[in-house]
Amino acid sequence: MERIGFLKKEKIEEYLQSLSKKGELYVPVDVGRAVKFEKYLTGSSICLDRPPTLPPKSVIYPQSERLFKFKFKKDEGNVDLIEIEEVEDTKKRIIFGARPCDSAGFSVIDNVFIQTDTPDVYYERRRMNSFIAAKACDKPSAGCFCIAVGGGPFDDSGSDALITELEEGYLIEAKTEKGSLFLDWELIEPGDDHLEKKLKKKEESERLLSEYLGELKKIEPLDPKTESFNDENFWKRHLSKCISCGLCTYLCPTCYCFNITDEKKIFEGERIRSWDSCMFFHFTLEASGHNPRPDKFKRFRNRVGHKFMFYPEKYSQLIACCGCGRCIRFCPVSVDIREVVFELQKPRRV
Amino acid sequence: MVELKEKISEVFRDTNLVICWREGFDPIHATPHFVREESQIEDSIFNLFCVHNLCVYLPFLKEKAGILVKGCDSRTLIQFLQEGLIRREDVVIIGISCRGIIDVGKLMREVLYEAVTGVSIDGDSIKVKTVSREREFQLTSLLADKCKICRYPNPLIYDHLIGEPVESKVSWDMAYEDIREFEKKPLEDRLSFWTKEIGKCIRCYACRNACPLCICRDRCIAETRDPHFTSQSVELKEKFMFHFIHAVHLAGRCVECGECERACPVGIPVKMMKKKINLEMKELFDYETGINVDDKPPMYTFKAEEEKIKEHEL
Amino acid sequence: MGPKKNPYLPEIVTVVRIIEETPTIKSLQVVFDDPERMKNFKFEPGQVGQLSVFGVGEATFVINSPPTRKEYLQFSVMKVGEVTSAIHELHEGDKLGLRAPLGNWFPYESMKGRNILFIGGGIGLAPLRTLILFMLDNRKDYGRITILYGARTPIDLCYKEDLKDWGSRDDVDLVLTVDNEYPGWDKKVGLVPNVLLEMAPKPDNTVAITCGPPIMIKYTLIALSKLGFKDEDIITTLERRMKCGIGLCGRCNIGSKYVCKDGPVFSLAQLKSLPQEEY
Ligand SMILES: Cc1cc2nc3c(=O)[nH]c(=O)nc-3n(C[C@H](O)[C@H](O)[C@H](O)COP(=O)(O)OP(=O)(O)OC[C@H]3O[C@@H](n4cnc5c(N)ncnc54)[C@H](O)[C@@H]3O)c2cc1C
Ligand code: SF4
Ligand code: SF4
Ligand code: SF4
Ligand code: SF4
Ligand code: SF4
Numbered sequence: 001m002e003r004i005g006f007l008k009k010e011k012i013e014e015y016l017q018s019l020s021k022k023g024e025l026y027v028p029v030d031v032g033r034a035v036k037f038e039k040y041l042t043g044s045s046i047c048l049d050r051p052p053t054l055p056p057k058s059v060i061y062p063q064s065e066r067l068f069k070f071k072f073k074k075d076e077g078n079v080d081l082i083e084i085e086e087v088e089d090t091k092k093r094i095i096f097g098a099r100p101c102d103s104a105g106f107s108v109i110d111n112v113f114i115q116t117d118t119p120d121v122y123y124e125r126r127r128m129n130s131f132i133a134a135k136a137c138d139k140p141s142a143g144c145f146c147i148a149v150g151g152g153p154f155d156d157s158g159s160d161a162l163i164t165e166l167e168e169g170y171l172i173e174a175k176t177e178k179g180s181l182f183l184d185w186e187l188i189e190p191g192d193d194h195l196e197k198k199l200k201k202k203e204e205s206e207r208l209l210s211e212y213l214g215e216l217k218k219i220e221p222l223d224p225k226t227e228s229f230n231d232e233n234f235w236k237r238h239l240s241k242c243i244s245c246g247l248c249t250y251l252c253p254t255c256y257c258f259n260i261t262d263e264k265k266i267f268e269g270e271r272i273r274s275w276d277s278c279m280f281f282h283f284t285l286e287a288s289g290h291n292p293r294p295d296k297f298k299r300f301r302n303r304v305g306h307k308f309m310f311y312p313e314k315y316s317q318l319i320a321c322c323g324c325g326r327c328i329r330f331c332p333v334s335v336d337i338r339e340v341v342f343e344l345q346k347p348r349r350v
Numbered sequence: 351m352v353e354l355k356e357k358i359s360e361v362f363r364d365t366n367l368v369i370c371w372r373e374g375f376d377p378i379h380a381t382p383h384f385v386r387e388e389s390q391i392e393d394s395i396f397n398l399f400c401v402h403n404l405c406v407y408l409p410f411l412k413e414k415a416g417i418l419v420k421g422c423d424s425r426t427l428i429q430f431l432q433e434g435l436i437r438r439e440d441v442v443i444i445g446i447s448c449r450g451i452i453d454v455g456k457l458m459r460e461v462l463y464e465a466v467t468g469v470s471i472d473g474d475s476i477k478v479k480t481v482s483r484e485r486e487f488q489l490t491s492l493l494a495d496k497c498k499i500c501r502y503p504n505p506l507i508y509d510h511l512i513g514e515p516v517e518s519k520v521s522w523d524m525a526y527e528d529i530r531e532f533e534k535k536p537l538e539d540r541l542s543f544w545t546k547e548i549g550k551c552i553r554c555y556a557c558r559n560a561c562p563l564c565i566c567r568d569r570c571i572a573e574t575r576d577p578h579f580t581s582q583s584v585e586l587k588e589k590f591m592f593h594f595i596h597a598v599h600l601a602g603r604c605v606e607c608g609e610c611e612r613a614c615p616v617g618i619p620v621k622m623m624k625k626k627i628n629l630e631m632k633e634l635f636d637y638e639t640g641i642n643v644d645d646k647p648p649m650y651t652f653k654a655e656e657e658k659i660k661e662h663e664l
Numbered sequence: 665m666g667p668k669k670n671p672y673l674p675e676i677v678t679v680v681r682i683i684e685e686t687p688t689i690k691s692l693q694v695v696f697d698d699p700e701r702m703k704n705f706k707f708e709p710g711q712v713g714q715l716s717v718f719g720v721g722e723a724t725f726v727i728n729s730p731p732t733r734k735e736y737l738q739f740s741v742m743k744v745g746e747v748t749s750a751i752h753e754l755h756e757g758d759k760l761g762l763r764a765p766l767g768n769w770f771p772y773e774s775m776k777g778r779n780i781l782f783i784g785g786g787i788g789l790a791p792l793r794t795l796i797l798f799m800l801d802n803r804k805d806y807g808r809i810t811i812l813y814g815a816r817t818p819i820d821l822c823y824k825e826d827l828k829d830w831g832s833r834d835d836v837d838l839v840l841t842v843d844n845e846y847p848g849w850d851k852k853v854g855l856v857p858n859v860l861l862e863m864a865p866k867p868d869n870t871v872a873i874t875c876g877p878p879i880m881i882k883y884t885l886i887a888l889s890k891l892g893f894k895d896e897d898i899i900t901t902l903e904r905r906m907k908c909g910i911g912l913c914g915r916c917n918i919g920s921k922y923v924c925k926d927g928p929v930f931s932l933a934q935l936k937s938l939p940q941e942e943y
């Protein structure tokens with residue numbers, strides 16, 4: 001079966017329309033000073049020329065979702081009953097125009113939410129029903145470092161299809177079984193002839209990125225015995241400037257922590273699950289008032305630790321950061337997680 | 351910037367901590383720099399990318415500190431002193447007369463977020479080199495909005511001053527023209543504007559935490575269950591609720607440093623709400639925030655018979 | 665494989681009995697509304713459940729009745745916050761949600777043939793209670809059983825019925841203590857770790873299991889080490905803020921371990937391999 005297609009530029013509109021008939025289509029849209037994934041509507045102008053401000057994470061893992069509804073009732077004998085109504089979302093979702101790092105982010109979450117004996121059924125259902133096409137990156141954006149953590153601007157892990165933008169059109173390569181969805185032969189033509197151009201682009205893009213990164217080209221998982229990791233002064237030196245907000249975790253394609261809370265009206269209510277962040281004081285605050293991570297230093301240490309030490313320890317040395325650079329690009333005080341990890345590894349490097 | 355480093359050294363000898371700036375992860379980003387060792391002074395800088403209001407750290411510090419402030423930032427210190435959030439003897443202020451800073455978010459958008467590898471400034475123009483090309487901009491087109499209407503380019507409080515005084519020709523009315531213009535729009539337009547903008551909010555609380563006057567932070571009622579003002583859902587009304595809380599808690603306190611707006615990753619103009627309230631504050635109480643150490647913020651006082659509030663006569 | 669179970673869905677239970685243990689602690693005995701489920705429900709001593717008061721929220725409590733006595737499941741709840749306060753308002757016959765069993769349990773198999781030293785403080789006796797009752801129901805499998813239990817005042821001691829029983833048995837040594845002198849109190853006075861040092865139990869062939877407020881645990885662990893107990897023979901249960909209870913929501917981690925899934929039961933040897941200062 002043919003796995004590589006080519007879509008002429010002028011047909012993109014038609015192509016997206018046709019895609020949107022196969023499922024709920026999400027594309028990056030400029031919403032004014034930010035680019036985010038929105039449901040495709042005829043005429044939506046898709047924005048592929050810069051990395052989306054927010055990753056497509058929320059399409060599969062919404063910032064807030066209902067786990068179930070409950071109703072308080074009484075039976076004939078006036079005995080209280082509680083009725084639980086589960087939410088089952090079986091919609092098919094299509095994401096077009098993620099970045100390779102964004103797709104890799106889903107792989108990180110998959111390990112936690114799906115590869116376990118108690119999978120998160122809400123995430124799993126949506127993930128299994130999603131189709132992701134990533135657009136390869138021509139050049140690095142501010143803060144990008146995917147190649148340093150095992151990804152790359154043309155990496156396809158986590159994506160069902162990889163899209164390369166060429167001068168005259170888009171090369172569409174299906175990478176998984178599901179990827180066939182993006183090969184709409186009514187609108188595309190065989191693409192093998194364009195492969196060479198793609199490879200050139202790939203080389204060029206990787207070269208630009210590694211030149212940009214310089215010494216930050218390679219980041220390894222942190223050794224649990226890393227000395228500075230337990231050194232309070234290390235964190236004070238590097239993180240005094242952190243203002244302890246949730247931006248870096250909420251923009252992160254790999255962060256998955258959540259909170260569960262109940263909301264009630266008189267006879268009914270719902271239990272919702274919403275994103276949470278280990279950078280928040282409330283995250284670990286215990287009812288007794290005791291807080292094991294009371295200050296921003298301990299909290300940031302957990303963030304770095306989780307991504308570069310604890311997670312790799314659990315999942316065969318995989319780093320829980322896809323290098324998308326968003327936390328660096330948008331941090332209000334320009335905290336650079338690459339720099340922090342690099343510093344932690346320094347003794348090992350020299 | 352010999353003068354800058356000299357001043358920092360001088361203050362450092364007294365305080366053992368100076369909060370200033372150093373170069374960030376790329377040429378168009380500066381980052382706050384906590385000088386705790388002599389050797390770190392060398393890295394300090396001041397340029398058009400030193401956008402942060404460093405005062406945000408002060409109320410949480412448990413030690414004496416030296417701090418660098420631009421004109422606008424200095425109002426924060428005055429507000430802090432009015433509210434008793436810091437003690438004057440705990441800060442040594444290095445003021446900088448400021449000709450404006452760059453809206454880095456805007457610059458990043460202009461170059462489509464491409465990785466920047468170099469930047470050079472020549473008179474009124476700025477050349478920005480990215481991995482794929484070089485572009486030239488007029489500095490004025492990249493100036494932060496707040497700088498275009500800055501009325502206090504010179505620090506209002508300081509112990510040391512760097513730079514020649516800068517003159518501002520901006521009047522109060524000019525500074526609030528944007529708000530007045532916006533208010534002339536029909537209600538539906540304003541509503542749809544805010545619905546779209548607030549709809550983008552992800553409740554990351556960067557705006558709150560970047561705000562030097564949002565000092566509750568960890569105890570913010572936007573996150574508590576008791577009182578239960580907002581839920582964790584991302585419905586529009588919950589987002590609005592958070593922003594109303596933020597705005598109202600800043601009534602008569604917001605010094606318009608613009609940090610909330612700058613911090614927002616999705617570009618919501620959250621400062622507008624605060625400016626609107628400041629406008630009301632001026633009209634009701636003839637009060638402007640962060641100007642006079644001896645002033646009392648209106649919300650800290652109570653008069654049964656406020657001159658300009660007529661409702662109690664009904 | 666059939667459809668996957670939704671781990672967030674609670675099952676409905678009914679409160680059949682409420683016991684006021686202390687002014688701030690109530691014990692609830694609950695049964696599943698589904699009688700089949702009640703019959704087939706299996707758990708191990710030390711495992712926990714998430715109780716839901718619908719509309720208020722969920723909170724974690726150890727199942728403190730033993731698997732050997734299954735007419736009901738018992739939870740003891742100290743009133744500290746939102747959910748616990750709502751639980752304290754419940755009446756017999758009220759409905760709750762329950763997700764259980766969750767977490768790991770006490771390694772009782774490997775304790776067979778050994779002497780057991782229980783050290784509890786306040787509500788911390790709850791997880792120990794399930795194991796104590798389990799061991800008493802399998803008495804011949806274990807050696808000497810010693811229980812040291814303390815609370816602020818005599819009023820704050822939980823499980824007064826059990827204490828009376830254990831105190832009267834020949835096959836259990838029970839030592840009770842309160843923090844300060846109290847009118848009518850004729851047993852020990854002093855903080856648990858100090859009383860422990862005074863008792864100076866021998867570490868030979870003995871496993872020590874402790875649970876209580878963080879500060880008590882901290883000093884008890886030090887005292888046990890001082891008495892010569894090996895790190896592998898000191899077992900404790902940890903508390904963390906929890907939400908999901910199944911290793912997904914990310915908040916209860918200490919390094920790469922999740923208290924909800926890899927715990928709450930840990931040996932001191934395990935704790936020592938985790939990042940400093942966080943437990
Ligand atoms: C393994 C284990 C076993 C336990 N066993 C027992 C036991 O047997 N008996 C017992 O009494 N206790 C036990 N506990 C402790 C018990 O789980 C807590 O006391 C209980 O969860 C407190 O719940 P609460 O809702 O009453 O308190 P909360 O009201 O939750 O306490 C206040 C907390 O609310 C949090 N909060 C504030 N706003 C929000 C928000 N928007 N979203 C979420 N949280 C928010 C704060 O972080 C604060 O910590 C155990 C704990 C663990 C981990
Ligand atoms: S690192 Fe930056 S984005 Fe993250 S919490 Fe700190 S200040 Fe906020
Ligand atoms: S930690 Fe930062 S760079 Fe890494 S995936 Fe998250 S947002 Fe991207
Ligand atoms: S622990 Fe922190 S860094 Fe890790 S996934 Fe959760 S929020 Fe992200
Ligand atoms: S990190 Fe890599 S994959 Fe992600 S946007 Fe940058 S270059 Fe593309
Ligand atoms: S910084 Fe922006 S997105 Fe974040 S909470 Fe504030 S307004 Fe919302």
Ligand code: SF4
Nearest residue numbers: 561604606607608610
């Ligand atoms: S509300 Fe915004 S503009 Fe006002 S003081 Fe806070 S950060 Fe500055």
Ligand code: FES
Nearest residue numbers: 907909913914924
């Ligand atoms: S309680 Fe959610 S991971 Fe442990």
